[in-house]
Amino acid sequence: MRRRGSCREFDPETGPTRRQVGTVLDRATRGVPGDWNGGAADGLAFNDAYVLAAGVDGVPDGTYQFLPETAELERLSGVDRRTKRHLALDQSWAGDAHVNVYLLADADEPVDRLGDRGYRLAQLEAGVTLGRLYLATYAHRDLGGTGLTFYDDAVTDHLSPRAAGQTPTCLFAFGRRDG
Numbered sequence: 001m002r003r004r005g006s007c008r009e010f011d012p013e014t015g016p017t018r019r020q021v022g023t024v025l026d027r028a029t030r031g032v033p034g035d036w037n038g039g040a041a042d043g044l045a046f047n048d049a050y051v052l053a054a055g056v057d058g059v060p061d062g063t064y065q066f067l068p069e070t071a072e073l074e075r076l077s078g079v080d081r082r083t084k085r086h087l088a089l090d091q092s093w094a095g096d097a098h099v100n101v102y103l104l105a106d107a108d109e110p111v112d113r114l115g116d117r118g119y120r121l122a123q124l125e126a127g128v129t130l131g132r133l134y135l136a137t138y139a140h141r142d143l144g145g146t147g148l149t150f151y152d153d154a155v156t157d158h159l160s161p162r163a164a165g166q167t168p169t170c171l172f173a174f175g176r177r178d179g
């Protein structure tokens, strides 16, 4: 129970490995079974996953989209600690965490297709995925993380043009614990 408390202090020297980050992302992004997909989730239906990585062993620092089908990180642009920190309401632990995972959903398409329920489903999927990001991180004894809040428009701007028309639904910041 103690080990599963939120982590806000990250190792300044050594980050997680590419394999650890890949495992966390893979386990968390398998989607949520529900009546909208016949009870069989085939990956995330409403949200895309973006990764801001700095200090990950085996991954060049940068901003990526995570592609769950192939478990690949597609590079979109660079990133630095100041940007990671700023996007998350200027909270220092977002800058210090080696990995910031943002989920973003299309702002209009789910509502056009499913009515107001579409917005709720996008938020529900993000919430369940955030819970799985916590659990997949805590499954590694040397990793820790925390869910955080963010400046919505600044996040979309940083991830655009890829994320144009999308709105962020959640952020999970994780990395190798300090000490």
Ligand SMILES: Cc1cc2nc3c(=O)[nH]c(=O)nc-3n(C[C@H](O)[C@H](O)[C@H](O)COP(=O)(O)O)c2cc1C
Pocket (backbone or CB within 6 Å): 004, 005, 006, 007, 089, 091, 146, 147, 148, 149, 150, 170
């Ligand atoms: C959606 C969400 C948003 C959060 N936003 C922030 C935040 O902006 N800053 C912060 O320090 N913690 C934030 N938290 C972290 C919570 O404060 C923390 O994970 C929660 O209190 C549980 O803490 P514990 O696991 O240490 O008991 C957020 C958590 C969630 C789930």
